[in-house]
Amino acid sequence: MNNFVYRNPTELIFGRGQLSALAEKINQHGKRVLLVYGGGSIKRFGLYDKVMAILAEQGCEVFELAGVEPNPRLSTVHKGIALCREQKLEWILAVGGGSVLDAAKAIAVGVPYAGDVWDFYTRKAKPQEALPLGTVLTLAATGSEMNKSSVITNWETREKYGTSTTFPAFSILDPEYTFTVPRDQTVYGICDTLAHVFEQYFSHTQEIPLQSRIAEAIMLTVIENAERVLQDPENYDARANLMYCSTMALNGTLAMGVETDWATHSIEHAVSAVYDIPHGGGLSIIFPNWMKYVYRENLPRFRQFAERVWQVDSAGKSDEEVALEGIARTRAFFERIGAPVRLRDYGIGDEQLDVLAHKAVPFGPIGRFKKLDGDDVREILRMSL
Amino acid sequence: MNNFVYRNPTELIFGRGQLSALAEKINQHGKRVLLVYGGGSIKRFGLYDKVMAILAEQGCEVFELAGVEPNPRLSTVHKGIALCREQKLEWILAVGGGSVLDAAKAIAVGVPYAGDVWDFYTRKAKPQEALPLGTVLTLAATGSEMNKSSVITNWETREKYGTSTTFPAFSILDPEYTFTVPRDQTVYGICDTLAHVFEQYFSHTQEIPLQSRIAEAIMLTVIENAERVLQDPENYDARANLMYCSTMALNGTLAMGVETDWATHSIEHAVSAVYDIPHGGGLSIIFPNWMKYVYRENLPRFRQFAERVWQVDSAGKSDEEVALEGIARTRAFFERIGAPVRLRDYGIGDEQLDVLAHKAVPFGPIGRFKKLDGDDVREILRMSL
Numbered sequence: 001m002n003n004f005v006y007r008n009p010t011e012l013i014f015g016r017g018q019l020s021a022l023a024e025k026i027n028q029h030g031k032r033v034l035l036v037y038g039g040g041s042i043k044r045f046g047l048y049d050k051v052m053a054i055l056a057e058q059g060c061e062v063f064e065l066a067g068v069e070p071n072p073r074l075s076t077v078h079k080g081i082a083l084c085r086e087q088k089l090e091w092i093l094a095v096g097g098g099s100v101l102d103a104a105k106a107i108a109v110g111v112p113y114a115g116d117v118w119d120f121y122t123r124k125a126k127p128q129e130a131l132p133l134g135t136v137l138t139l140a141a142t143g144s145e146m147n148k149s150s151v152i153t154n155w156e157t158r159e160k161y162g163t164s165t166t167f168p169a170f171s172i173l174d175p176e177y178t179f180t181v182p183r184d185q186t187v188y189g190i191c192d193t194l195a196h197v198f199e200q201y202f203s204h205t206q207e208i209p210l211q212s213r214i215a216e217a218i219m220l221t222v223i224e225n226a227e228r229v230l231q232d233p234e235n236y237d238a239r240a241n242l243m244y245c246s247t248m249a250l251n252g253t254l255a256m257g258v259e260t261d262w263a264t265h266s267i268e269h270a271v272s273a274v275y276d277i278p279h280g281g282g283l284s285i286i287f288p289n290w291m292k293y294v295y296r297e298n299l300p301r302f303r304q305f306a307e308r309v310w311q312v313d314s315a316g317k318s319d320e321e322v323a324l325e326g327i328a329r330t331r332a333f334f335e336r337i338g339a340p341v342r343l344r345d346y347g348i349g350d351e352q353l354d355v356l357a358h359k360a361v362p363f364g365p366i367g368r369f370k371k372l373d374g375d376d377v378r379e380i381l382r383m384s385l
Numbered sequence: 386m387n388n389f390v391y392r393n394p395t396e397l398i399f400g401r402g403q404l405s406a407l408a409e410k411i412n413q414h415g416k417r418v419l420l421v422y423g424g425g426s427i428k429r430f431g432l433y434d435k436v437m438a439i440l441a442e443q444g445c446e447v448f449e450l451a452g453v454e455p456n457p458r459l460s461t462v463h464k465g466i467a468l469c470r471e472q473k474l475e476w477i478l479a480v481g482g483g484s485v486l487d488a489a490k491a492i493a494v495g496v497p498y499a500g501d502v503w504d505f506y507t508r509k510a511k512p513q514e515a516l517p518l519g520t521v522l523t524l525a526a527t528g529s530e531m532n533k534s535s536v537i538t539n540w541e542t543r544e545k546y547g548t549s550t551t552f553p554a555f556s557i558l559d560p561e562y563t564f565t566v567p568r569d570q571t572v573y574g575i576c577d578t579l580a581h582v583f584e585q586y587f588s589h590t591q592e593i594p595l596q597s598r599i600a601e602a603i604m605l606t607v608i609e610n611a612e613r614v615l616q617d618p619e620n621y622d623a624r625a626n627l628m629y630c631s632t633m634a635l636n637g638t639l640a641m642g643v644e645t646d647w648a649t650h651s652i653e654h655a656v657s658a659v660y661d662i663p664h665g666g667g668l669s670i671i672f673p674n675w676m677k678y679v680y681r682e683n684l685p686r687f688r689q690f691a692e693r694v695w696q697v698d699s700a701g702k703s704d705e706e707v708a709l710e711g712i713a714r715t716r717a718f719f720e721r722i723g724a725p726v727r728l729r730d731y732g733i734g735d736e737q738l739d740v741l742a743h744k745a746v747p748f749g750p751i752g753r754f755k756k757l758d759g760d761d762v763r764e765i766l767r768m769s770l
Contacts (some may be wrong), residue, residue, distance in 0.1 A: 001399075001400070001622065001625045001626070001629065002400065003399060003400025003401060003402075004397075004399050005396065005397065005398050005399070005406075006396070006397040006399070007394070007395070007396040007397065008393070008394075009393075009394040010392070011390065011391070011392040012389075012390065012391040012392065012641075013387060013390050014386075014388060014389050014390070014391070014641070014642065015386070015387065015388025015642070016388060017388075018388060021390075086501075093568070098387070206622075207622040207625065207626065209605075209609065209610075209626060210602055210603060210606040210626065210629055210630055210633065213598075213599075213601075213605065213606065214598075214599055214602055214604030216598075217595055217598030217599050217600075217602055218595060220598065221594045221595040221598065222596065224595075236590075237386065237592040240386045240592065240642075241592065241594060241595065244386065244595055244641070244642070245595055248595065251636075256397075256399070256629070257399065257400070257625075257629070321421045333643060358486060362758075
């Protein structure tokens with residue numbers, strides 16, 4: 001186990017009807033609120049009205065930033081920052097999925113910063129302060145509700161980067177709000193959650209038995225609840241399990257004392273910065289190919305993955321055979337739940353492989369399980385065609 | 386899964402040499418410090434000198450409360466509160482095991498409280514404020530380093546109660562500081578950690594697959610590292626795994642959405658309030674007997690425990706047979722590592738069973754897996770003779 005420092009102050013408020021906790025939070029954070037949300041699905045299923053009613057009851061003055069994109073854009077973040085400054089808003093309430101939360105985090109750290117908030121994403125500066133942020137989550141996927149990460153796309157430069165911003169002060173997670181998530185978004189959320197575990201599970205760090213088992217626990221639980229949810233979208237227990245898994249997958253627990261990778265996320269960010277494809281779909285395409293490209297770096301790890309997560313019967317098989325069977329089952333699982341597994345599923349060919357490969361390594365080689373340069377990334381993308 | 390609210394703001398600073406982080410913490414919390422420690426083992430292995438050197442370098446004025454007992458006493462807590470008030474101390478640094486930390490927590494919430502701090506333990510009042518508290522942990526056991534719990538003994542009334550007090554602001558966990566923990570204390574720590582998992586794992590809450598697997602992950606990891614540590618007390622990896630497990634066992638993770646029990650802890654507190662036996666030793670005696678007394682309340686849960694934690698081969702066996710085999714293996718494990726499994730191992734007979742049974746249920750029936758009154762407790766204690 002490596003040395004580590006862990007701190008996560010987010011208050012998680014989980015379960016049916018927990019939106020009622022919002023009233024008390026308003027008293028803590030103030031009456032002048034920026035409400036951030038996406039394309040209007042929260043209006044269709046009534047959550048917008050419920051949130052606005054609570055804000056009104058508490059005497060809040062609410063300013064709205066609607067229309068946050070699925071790959072949230074810097075231009076939208078700029079609008080939110082301007083609104084907070086002009087109206088002297090005290091805190092931000094994000095209602096939506098990971099994209100909405102990520103945009104809200106960018107706004108939260110952008111408001112008190114004298115420069116351009118994009119500096120944080122291009123590693124030119126680190127956030128020192130933030131407006132308080134609360135969230136009401138409507139999608140089990142990114143884990144953004146209980147971490148400091150935020151991923152923003154600069155559509156002018158076709159760059160998509162993640163960085164460390166600020167923890168939500170509180171996050172309200174009611175699994176019922178995910179009942180109406182469309183099938184494809186549900187699938188992408190499942191892929192995203194598994195991808196977060198993969199990024200932290202495939203590691204060379206020795207003597208991490210508990211961290212490994214917790215990662216395996218999340219993967220097993222996601223896999224066994226994925227098909228339940230797809231067959232029965234209003235199954236509270238299955239939705240709750242997936243939502244809880246997606247939070248636990250990226251709240252820092254799995255990274256305690258572990259060297260993590262994150263190369264696949266960088267590659268996916270490059271792809272979706274150019275093609276604007278769904279993040280979860282990009283990950284389900286790239287991850288099995290990343291695995292095939294790197295598994296020889298640590299065969300015992302891939303063997304453990306195959307045995308413990310996919311119950312591959314390893315009797316009489318070489319480590320390599322077992323590892324490859326685990327990777328094949330990962331890809332087969334993605335196919336079974338209807339996730340894309342080839343770039344061509346999104347109509348992406350080999351026209352821009354060089355551009356993508358270059359964009360994936362903007363600050364030098366990526367990944368720590370196997371350090372990847374532009375040539376490695378191009379090969380993984382080629383395998384993903 | 387039940388609804389839940391989770392928040393844990395403690396900063397965990399884990400690994401070799403992490404004591405160096407203390408200097409920065411002093412700058413955050415102040416120069417007037419109460420240093421709380423136990424019987425002097427931290428002096429024997431040099432930790433006291435290291436801590437004092439850092440405090441001196443940072444210009445701290447240090448006031449000491451030494452001699453905190455293994456079952457920390459209210460009288461000692463009172464001394465610490467008086468010292469903090471007289472000297473207007475700004476924060477508390479606890480260096481030691483769970484008892485030292487629990488005493489420090491009691492002092493932290495006692496200082497700003499106008500009444501007697503014992504009110505918090507007898508449920509007459511709830512802490513509203515606390516002095517900041519930092520800890521340097523020297524024993525893998527109680528999890529006190531990352532939770533709000535504190536257990537204090539009132540030696541005058543022979544009462545031992547736990548309550549919710551305050552989170553440490555930071556906790557420094559260097560597994561090397563546990564190298565010199567004597568064998569019996571190491572064993573008690575292992576028993577305590579497993580007992581914390583048991584209290585949260587044996588639950589009737591349905592649909593908690595991830596919480597259950599994380600609990601099983603901790604149990605498996607404790608079991609596989611216990612004998613490594615006993616054979617090789619300076620094995621860093623094994624010590625680190627146990628220390629990490631003991632923290633994760635009681636930092637709130639396992640209780641997310643789960644109805645927990647805690648009856649066995651109440652029974653043990655009654656026993657050690659009267660006989661002053663080690664907490665971990667009391668738990669290893671009582672827990673297998675509690676299991677035998679309650680397992681019929683939820684056979685599938687005990688079956689899962691037997692299969693997943695003890696790898697009981699359940700082919701051709703009834704649920705009851707499998708459950709009992711799991712319980713037998715639990716007791717056998719305690720015996721194998723040298724933990725006591727009968728009250729008579731501490732010279733305790735049946736003289737005071739009524740007194741103990743009465744003391745274990747001071748605020749009414751205990752436990753939620755099976756609600757236990759005084760008669761139930763007396764029977765479990767009788768089984769434990």
